[in-house]
Amino acid sequence: MTRIDKTNNSNWTILFICWLIASISTLGSLFFSEIMKFPPCVLCWYQRICLFPLVLMLSMGLFSFDKSVVKYALPLALAGWFIAFYHNLLYAGIIPESIQPCSQGVSCTEDYINLFGIFTIPMLSLISFSTIVALLFILKRRLSK
Amino acid sequence: MKKQHIVLLSGILLILAFVIGGYFYKNQQSKKLGFMAKENVSTFIREHSSTLGNDDAKVYIVEFMDPACETCSAFYPYVKNLMAANPGKIKLIIRYAPFHEGSDYFVKILEAAKRQGKYWETLTVMFQSQSYWASHHNPQPELIWQFLPNAGLNLDKIANDMNDPEIAKLIEQDLADAKTLNVRKTPEFFVNGNPLPSFGYDQLKALVEAEIQANY
Numbered sequence: 001m002t003r004i005d006k007t008n009n010s011n012w013t014i015l016f017i018c019w020l021i022a023s024i025s026t027l028g029s030l031f032f033s034e035i036m037k038f039p040p041c042v043l044c045w046y047q048r049i050c051l052f053p054l055v056l057m058l059s060m061g062l063f064s065f066d067k068s069v070v071k072y073a074l075p076l077a078l079a080g081w082f083i084a085f086y087h088n089l090l091y092a093g094i095i096p097e098s099i100q101p102c103s104q105g106v107s108c109t110e111d112y113i114n115l116f117g118i119f120t121i122p123m124l125s126l127i128s129f130s131t132i133v134a135l136l137f138i139l140k141r142r143l144s145k
Numbered sequence: 146m147k148k149q150h151i152v153l154l155s156g157i158l159l160i161l162a163f164v165i166g167g168y169f170y171k172n173q174q175s176k177k178l179g180f181m182a183k184e185n186v187s188t189f190i191r192e193h194s195s196t197l198g199n200d201d202a203k204v205y206i207v208e209f210m211d212p213a214c215e216t217c218s219a220f221y222p223y224v225k226n227l228m229a230a231n232p233g234k235i236k237l238i239i240r241y242a243p244f245h246e247g248s249d250y251f252v253k254i255l256e257a258a259k260r261q262g263k264y265w266e267t268l269t270v271m272f273q274s275q276s277y278w279a280s281h282h283n284p285q286p287e288l289i290w291q292f293l294p295n296a297g298l299n300l301d302k303i304a305n306d307m308n309d310p311e312i313a314k315l316i317e318q319d320l321a322d323a324k325t326l327n328v329r330k331t332p333e334f335f336v337n338g339n340p341l342p343s344f345g346y347d348q349l350k351a352l353v354e355a356e357i358q359a360n361y
Contacts, residue, residue, distance in 0.1 A: 012148060020155060027163045035167040037329050062152050 007142070012065050014139045018073070018132050019058035025128040026055050032121060043087045047125050050080030054132065067143050074136050081129040087122040171342070178326065178338055188322050189335060193315045195239045195264050198228055202236035203360035204353060207335040209242040209319075209328045212251035213279040217332040218272040223346050227353055234357055239268075241319040242331050245279070249316050250286045256315065257306035258298055266296040 029048060032038045040048065054076055061069025089095045189207045190196075206224065210217040228235045243249045251271060258267035270292050278288035293300055306312075326335070334341055336352045337360075 016148075016151070016155075019152070023156065023159050027159055031163060031166060031170075035170050037327065039329060059152055059156070063149055065148070 008065065011067075011139060011142055012062065014135050014142075015058060015062055015065070015069070018135045018139075019055065019062055021128050021131055021135075022051060022054040022058060025125070026052055028124070029121075038121075043083060043090070044121070044125075046083045047080050047087070047129075050076045050083065051125075051128075054080075070136055070140050070143065074133070074140070077129060077132045077136055081126070081133050084122060084126040084129045088126050091120060091122045174327075175339055175342075178335065178340055188325055189240075189338065190238050191240075191315075191318060191322070193318075195259060196236055197239075197265060198236040199233040200236070202234050204231075204235045204356045205238060205335075205337055206235060206349075206353065207238045207240060209240045209323050209326075209331060209333040211241070211243045211245055211248050211331040212255060212268070212271050213243070213245040213248035213275065213284070214331045215275065215279070218275045220332050220346070220349075221268075221272050223349070227350060231353070231357055234361060235353065240322065241316055242323045242328050242333065243316065243320075244329075244331060245284075247284060247286060248279075249313075251289065252316055253307035253312050254289065254293070254303060256312045257303045257309075258293075258296065260306055261298055261302065263296050263298055267293070267298065270296040 029040075029044075029051070033040050054073055057073055057076070058069060060066070061073070086095070190205070206227075208217075208224065224237060228237060241249075241252050243252050255264065255267055255271065258264055271289065274289065274292040277292070278285050290300065293303065323333075326333075330344075334349055334352075336349070337356050339352060339356075341348045341352060
């Protein structure tokens with residue numbers, strides 16, 4: 001009984017960390033756009049579409065620990081990860097910007113912040129999505145055991 | 146502690162951190178801009194900038210605007226009212242932030258009109274007729290020309306002067322300053338170097354009145 005409790009506890013904690021990362025990223029992204037007034041580019045919006053719902057969805061899974069939340073959250077997190085990955089390729093210049101559609105309006109490759117030369121906004125997004133995806137996969141495996 | 150409480154508490158802490166962070170950022174930003182206003186006046190006012198009002202005025206409103214921007218047009222009478230209500234105390238400085246596509250066309254006309262001494266008349270005519278030529282789905286810059294005679298302009302001279310590279314250079318300078326001052330939307334106001342705490346007419350009025358209080 002206690003063993004089951006313990007696994008349940010750590011499963012809950014993993015989900016909680018996912019939620020924490022999603023929440024910090026959401027508030028961080030809102031901070032950039034609403035407080036620092038950086039206009040989000042098209043790709044940033046697509047990533048936000050995948051990120052913002054995670055906060056509410058994961059919190060529902062946390063309140064009464066519901067395993068199926070993993071099933072619903074993973075597609076969103078994966079989609080966000082792919083967009084973030086693509087965004088970073090663009091940003092790094094591996095894909096030239098001219099072949100993608102968001103050069104009008106706000107550029108997807110404009111450098112707003114750059115901490116220590118690596119932590120650009122798209123990189124921060126990729127890091128959060130990667131962590132969330134990894135944790136959700138770990139959780140999925142643990143739950144299917 | 147119950148798990149639900151952990152989630153709620155973390156949520157509250159995160160939002161608190163967001164609000165406090167935002168407060169500090171804004172504070173720091175307005176300090177930075179206030180410092181720039183003293184040390185680096187030229188970022189706010191350039192030689193070429195058009196000004197309205199008394200030269201001895203102690204309250205400077207620097208407005209970054211775009212002739213094709215609807216909100217700028219809507220704000221214009223308010224700013225004028227504010228100046229009329231405090232005669233001689235306010236000086237308005239117009240800077241350009243032509244963010245709308247193709248709106249540097251209108252800045253060029255405006256600057257060409259300045260050479261005929263009809264700057265403010267032309268600005269008024271532009272704002273009044275804006276809805277005709279600046280419709281969002283169908284901007285038709287050439288429609289502006291039929292309204293320009295109302296400002297008493299010599300149109301041939303305008304068409305000639307507006308292509309002066311000097312004017313293009315001046316727009317570039319204003320855009321560079323807008324970037325330095327983190328202006329990303331129009332209109333953006335600085336009252337004696339202080340940005341609006343949040344956008345709105347009441348906020349502008351409060352800031353102007355506070356500066357008048359402090360300086361007179």
